[in-house]
Amino acid sequence: MLSDKMNLALNEQIKWELYSSYLYLSMSAYFANLGLPGAANWMRVQAQEELVHSMKFYDFILERGGSVALKAIDAPPVKWSSTIEVFEESLKHERLVTARINNLVDLAIVEKDHATNTFLHWFVTEQVEEEASVGGVLNQLKLVGKAGEGMLLIDKELGVRTFVPPAAVA
Numbered sequence: 001m002l003s004d005k006m007n008l009a010l011n012e013q014i015k016w017e018l019y020s021s022y023l024y025l026s027m028s029a030y031f032a033n034l035g036l037p038g039a040a041n042w043m044r045v046q047a048q049e050e051l052v053h054s055m056k057f058y059d060f061i062l063e064r065g066g067s068v069a070l071k072a073i074d075a076p077p078v079k080w081s082s083t084i085e086v087f088e089e090s091l092k093h094e095r096l097v098t099a100r101i102n103n104l105v106d107l108a109i110v111e112k113d114h115a116t117n118t119f120l121h122w123f124v125t126e127q128v129e130e131e132a133s134v135g136g137v138l139n140q141l142k143l144v145g146k147a148g149e150g151m152l153l154i155d156k157e158l159g160v161r162t163f164v165p166p167a168a169v170a
Contacts, residue, residue, distance in 0.1 A: 002066040003111050009104055010061050010116070015071040016100055017054035021047045023076040023093060027086050030078065036151075038159030039083065042137070046090075048163045053123070056166075060119055083151065087138040094134055098127040122166075 002010070028043035061068050080086045101123045108117035137158065144150025 002061065002064045002116070003113065006107060006111050006113055006116055007061065007066040009107055010057055010066065011069050011071065013100060013104060014054050014057045014061075014068070015073060016097065017050050017057060019073050019076070020093065020097060021050035021054065022073055023047075024050060024090070026076040026078055027080075027090065030080060030086065031083075034083075036083070036155045038155035038157065039086075042158035042161050043086075043090075045161045045163045052165055053126070056122075060116075064115065084138070084141050087134060087141055091131065091134045091138055094127065094130045098131060101127055 024043045024047035028040045028047060031037075031039035031043060058068055077089075080089065101120060105117060105120050105124065108114075108120060137154070140154050141151075144154065
């Protein structure tokens, strides 16, 4: 059984995972409007992953006898000044999510909630991958700068990304 404090914190994380999905969907639309279908695809896949993350928390709360209380989600930004700014904001956001996951682990330890602590380890590993993935794209974008040819090559590469649900969700 989840403590009230842990239940509340996990519900808050559902909100943040859903906001993440919403944010990446907004970024996808931004890129689609710029005529960058690869970047739009990359962000759309990112949005799908975040939705899966929210459902992992949702299911876990219910499995542990907690109660799900969905919260309002803020509207994400819809405009950015550049492709680089979008990926910089994405990296900043992923670092915020990492900090939130780490805080949940800390709470699980304080609450002596070993099941939740174990559950959260998947997210700790996932956040390492998320930050590295976004950071890699950002590094490539910074290397090509404003060179249109380079951006087109990166966009083509981003377009091959596909959504693969985690094994436990598939």
